[in-house]
Amino acid sequence: MEIVIALCSALLYFAALMQIIPGLSGPNQIPVHRVGMFAVGAMVLHSGLLAELILSGTGQNLSMLNVSSLVSLIISGTTTALMYRLRVWVLLPVMYSFSAINLGLATLVPGGFITHLETHPQQLVHISLALFAYAVLIIATLYAIQLAWLDQQLKKKNKLVMNPNLPPLMAVERQLFSIILIGQLLLTLTLASGFVFVQDMLATGKSHKTILSAMAWAVYGVLLWGHFRSGWRGKKVIWFSITGALLLTLAYFGSRFVREVIIAA
Structure with missing residues (x-):
């Protein structure tokens, strides 16, 4: 199930990316709301799966790949929010690609670095x-x-x-x-x-x-x-x-x- 969610998230990131690339190589207007729709869908799945990877079991699993995936999610969320006011189109394909790759690695290559932040x-x-x-x-x-x-x-x-x-x-x-x-x-x-x-x-x-x-x-x-x-x-x-x-x-x-x-x- 985790692999399916990661794949769906990656496909939505890819769909957002494909809305951007034609506008970077030509004069076509980039569909902001369509990009946002696909990106938000990808990040919702990303955050849900990442929460499961980090919070499953006792304590919090802050493995390198989990933390890297969390950082890429924060960056993707921030740059997606910025796109409504600034022309950050060159950055978004890079970040969406990294987010999809990081989530896939965190899902397929589980690591263990358990902490207990509640204490x-x-x-x-x-x-x-x-x-x-x-x-x-x-x-x-x-x-x-x-x-x-x-x-x-x-x-x-x-x-x-x-x-x-x-x-x-x-x-x-x-x-x-x-x-x-x-x-x-x-x-x-x-x-x-x-x-x-x-x-x-x-x-x-x-x-x-x-x-x-x-x-x-x-x-x-x-x-x-x-x-x-x-x-x-x-x-x-x-x-x-x-x-x-x-x-x-x-x-x-x-x-x-x-x-x-x-x-x-």
């Missing part, structure tokens, strides 16, 4: 902040990549940039820094809540997460300072965004990958 509700606050901070900053990274692509198309004088479904370059840049600022605030709250609610943040087994997260926080801080103080733009912004995202990915999933994939194999 430590304060940790739930920390984990929630961490997940939302990571999701927002990954969206910022996708925005940075979109910014680089649009800039390249403009330099090549490609007619594709005249597509009404694609956002203006300057609008993408403004949105990018707004998203990074929100992500940086969430990451600051994540680190602060970790030191308040989580014991031994710098103990063996946890220190690498704290150090890598702090390094990512510093990278995003320098990027924001450079932009607002010195007007940083272009490739520097893109590389800083990607570097920060890589550091956070290593912090959140590095040890899980070693423990659940390499050692388990």
Whole structure:
């Protein structure tokens, strides 16, 4: 039954994606409400199945694939909400594809990392902040990549940039820094809540997460300072965004990958 639900969710993500692609390659208007209908259906099935995967049995199963699937769901939900106000069409096919793949892997390759957040509700606050901070900053990274692509198309004088479904370059840049600022605030709250609610943040087994997260926080801080103080733009912004995202990915999933994939194999 779980496989059937995952397959139905993937098909709905694919249906939403197929509504978007023709509009990216031509002047056709993308049917916003149809995309939303398919995407919401996919995410409802995704969230229901993911809740079953995480909450089945005693405690909460926060395996690497379950958490990755949860992050992709948060990002897909956020970008889908944004599409009603912003032209984020380039991002949505990427996120819908990742969501479908992540849910499929979480369903087909079950892992086990049982926690008991009901006995430590304060940790739930920390984990929630961490997940939302990571999701927002990954969206910022996708925005940075979109910014680089649009800039390249403009330099090549490609007619594709005249597509009404694609956002203006300057609008993408403004949105990018707004998203990074929100992500940086969430990451600051994540680190602060970790030191308040989580014991031994710098103990063996946890220190690498704290150090890598702090390094990512510093990278995003320098990027924001450079932009607002010195007007940083272009490739520097893109590389800083990607570097920060890589550091956070290593912090959140590095040890899980070693423990659940390499050692388990």
